[in-house]
Amino acid sequence: MTEADVAPVRAFWERLGLPGLVDVHVHFLPPPIQRAVWAVFDAAGPSLGREWPIRYRASHEDRVALLRAMGVRRFPTLPYAHKPGVAAYLNDWARDFSADVPESLWSATFYPEPEAAAYVADLVAGGVEVFKVHLQVGEFLADDPLLDPVWGVLEDAGTPVVLHAGSGPVGNDFTGPASVQRLLARFPRLTLVIAHLGAPEYAEFLALAETHERVHLDTTMVFTDFFEADGPYPRELLPRLRDLQERILLGSDFPTIPYPYAHQLESLARLDLGDDWLRAVCWENGARLLGAPGA
Known part of the structure; x- marks a missing residue:
């Protein structure tokens, strides 16, 4: 940890008169x-498509500090299952982490498997x-039939789901808005947080x-120089992003980002959508959806 990482972040939220930040897209695994996961990033494999140096490669204790x-x-741990039989292990670990770190949200994941309905409930x-x-x-796919009972439970409960559905950084047969559109047609009251603003299908996820x-969008990595180099956010969509002020949430992808944490905040500020928009995105919306820190 260096002052160069800390000082600009604190200066950002202090200037806005906020008590800090709520980041909806943080990983602890x-x-x-x-x-x-880091080995995949180090190899710049086919799921990434580019070099991706990791800025905050450190112990859990150092990253929390x-x-x-x-x-x-306020931040989650966001485990995600990549195959059957893994979710229970990840969920047990994440539960213990949240018990030890009061700022962290009790986070969990699920996978389309017969056991999912029971463990999610x-x-x-x-x-x-x-x-x-x-x-x-x-x-x-988001609308995999094995997940029908899971989505039913989550719709009734209102528990947020951070969903990486966009085709960035590299799409496959399971990414894109189509399966999410079908899912919401059947479960329209789901509380979803679309990761990365749905990149690169920004317009489609914005429309959802x-x-x-109850559909939200998180800013994770969007508008940063790293993301803009691959495909800039369409500037004609910015007025619609401003109009959705109450459902845009700060996300960072900490720790596996290739630039200082403050760059995400600077990237939002340079959109020139106003201080009220920044306050809503960086604190108010997250505190409302996930619970205010200390509440």
């Missing part, structure tokens, strides 16, 4: 899984606060948020 120092006062009954699902990595009052 069991060490063996984290090492495997850095988030605290920067003033990130148990997690919801126990008070889990957020789920993460990654269609690209898991290689399944405009027509479903």
